[in-house]
Amino acid sequence: MADIYRTIVIFGATGDLAHRMLFPSLYNLDADGLLPEGFTIIGSGRTKQDEAAFREDVNAALEKFLGEGCYDAARAAVFVEKIRYCPVSVGDEGDFSALRDMIGDAADGGIAFYLSTPPSLFAPVVKGLQAAGLTGPNTRIAMEKPIGQDLVSSRAVNAAVAEAFDESHVFRVDHYLGKETVQNLLILRFGNMLLEPLWNANAIEHVQITVAETVGLEGRVSYYDGVGALKDMVQNHVLQLLALVAMEPPARYDAAAVRDEKVKVLRSLRPMTRADAAQCSVKGQYVAGAINGQPVKGYADELGTTSDTETFVALKAFIDNWRWKNVPFYIRTGKRLPSRQSEILIQFKQVPHSIFSGKGRGTTSPLEANALIIRLQPEENIRMQLMAKQPGLDRDGIDLKQVGLDVSLSTAFAKTRRRIAYERLLLDLLEGDTTLFVRRDEVEAAWAWIDSIHAAWAEAGVPARPYTAGTWGPSAAIALTERDGATWHD
Template identity: 50%
Template sequence: MKTLPDFDMVLFGGTGDLAMRKLLPALYQQVRAGTVPQGSRILAAARKPLSREAFLELAETTCRPFLGADYDADTWRAFAARISYFPMDVQAGASYGALGAALGLHPDRVRVFYYSTSPDFFATISDHLGAAGLITEASRVVVEKPLGHDLDSSREINDAVGRHFAERQIFRIDHYLGKEPVQNLLALRFGNVLFEPMWRREWVQDVQITVAEQLGVEGRGDFYEGTGALRDMLQNHLLQLLCIVAMEPPPSSDPDAVRDEKLKVLRSLKPFTPADVAARTVRGQYKAGAVAGAPVAGYVEEPGVAPGSRTETFVAVKAEIETWRWAGVPFFLRTGKRMPEKLAEIVINFRQVPHAIFGEATQGTRSNRLIIRMQPDESMRLHLVAKQPGDAMALHPVHLNLDFSESFRARRLEAYERLLMDAIRGRLTLFVRRDEQEAAWRWVEPILESWAASEDRPKAYTAGSWGPAASSALLSRDGLAWNEED
């Protein structure tokens, strides 16, 4: 693995959940792998009035469970030696003095400003960094979702950050794009000739993208009330996965070549009319039930949730792409909380053979399908049918399995680990461009507007189920069903 360039990374929100669960463990892993130069530094900034020693103690205690067997005391000490802590109010310009003094010692090295805060602070932080002269040509800024709650607010945030950073310096992170199976989907599609002739409407029956969570809102009811599943998950994660499945082959792996093709997909999505929203979308909200054998409360019983809330915790959408490659192929997207299992997968269902020569032997067999799974395990399975041993022509489902943990013994990078390295190196391919983000908001806004204008409540579903019955009906009208067997 290549060594990273010398860098300074500033983590705004350095004591927050994201920094402790994902960002610091990811940076630790790179120190452990030997890719972080000795002089590179991590500067954590947050409100808490902690000393450096107190912050490091908090970081070690909090991060250790997320490192598991990879934790090593000597490696942690080497990692901690690179960390400084700055207690500061990001809204006060005077707070940037100590940070600026530290950064000023190395004005030419790569600077990565990671905004692990509420988007409400993105404009203020950018303005103060600009006023303090801390943004250099070698600077990048990484911004976390959600970037706004609609198209207009997204533009406001992008304008505020864009006043100080050029587009080439802005890394809008979507951690699903850093997952190993998503990388392998790109390799599968554009590194092999096998699937390309079949990757089109003549051979693909439907595409299903599912991101399911067992967790509820986990004490963040007040945040989730203003967000909901459509904004939180579908507008970004699921649409990005759809783009990778549906995009045309780019002329090269250049970041803008890849992102140009993703943008074309977003702009080709069939727009929603109010009638389409009623027919092609389902919104649900979990009620009390059981997950993994344990009883859980309903959404409206969660702390911070308003009585009678109409916020959706589940959404399913039938999307259509109006291009020659995909015309007539439905793309079904669903995501929800308090579902039976933690699952993220893409399912490509191929059409049935045009003429069944084996007669009754083919009854009960499903069409070929490719399943790309991102969690809980990372794998690709190509489902086929084959003859069972014996004198009768009896067909039976089989699959070819690429299990990444079995096929590749090298440690797989976590999504944030990969994306942080790409940000340090200035690689934009796996980050979302502004026009992509705006196209995604433009497509989902009619859904948000129709739901807001409707007096209908989200359809109830029992925690621990796969969502409301209307979600299954969304597919059954086309004679299809969600993949829930593997």
């Protein structure tokens, strides 16, 4: 723990993310003795308030958002004593100078800056830190994705950050990478001989990645409209999942090796053209419907005006390399869908010849292809679907049935507390481990592909098709897979 930084400064500390995730995660790390002696948390926001009031807000957030049985009033009282507050308005040099004075000699123990702010403030905050003398070899910076709104703006933000921070000290946060099951993708693939020999185009028919939300705009009106599902979710989370599924085995488990392989995948994504737009993509926007039996408004009603921003997107993507040649990756994400779930389906090919043909009861095709289902949320689960014999004497033929072999992380590790994803990410930030963070070239490779889709949509005039809230998107999304003889796993 000798190299762990002793101060973290959270910009946007009065916001929702800080209250729901960052402060509860830091509380848990402190409770487990993972933070160093003399650790200091400095919260910063535009709101002018005294330190005591801010600490009370944080304590209330801990009580509200920590999991059942995790909040302890006495421990929380000790924790909030580590917290200070310094209001900072971006562009105000005096505020940044006040922040520098508050940090004082603590800078010698290393400072981690966490930008829980809108992406448009990343470059101005960095500029303010640099002008105040708060950047240098003993500082790190973490930024919540997305970085920019397209390739051009992403490069501009990255360039501004690079003027003050070396790339090895830049931590671009995608909280999905902090989830246990996402990290287990690497273990599943590269820690087990069983799967890796089959993890290629020879054995896999297609891959599905679904990230579904039941919520609508939820107070994000000013951010979401004009951004849409493609930039908000596909560029942000889904492409990270795709890269982990599709990457080649890294030489070792370290930041450089893992991220090198992820970049190769993103650069191998086939750009979308105008001709591909209609056949390989679907845009959707929810209209009024019902979620869990409760009526909900349509997107335009929530927004208060008409808009062509997509709240749903389905894509058929291809990775042009040897391992994945001609294997479709079906991607689907959206708001106001029937359930909240994040899931990866690996659909294996059918056996080349069935010796049971004509032997099954009640079906002419008794064998079903194997599938591996990796559920990331709400419950973390890995399920392998295999064929088995239905118990019986088989006098009228062999009765086959697909059964699941389940590995439930919540069951297998029932006595282990399930950590918030941000706990791992914050600890890695403080310790300087960039493995689970996104490198600059990763971000820019992802934006290059996303930009090709937006360009194809614009050239082909692809509209956002309406879908009823509480359904799985426009009917065209079903056709996207069924044209290939596949079906979405719902």
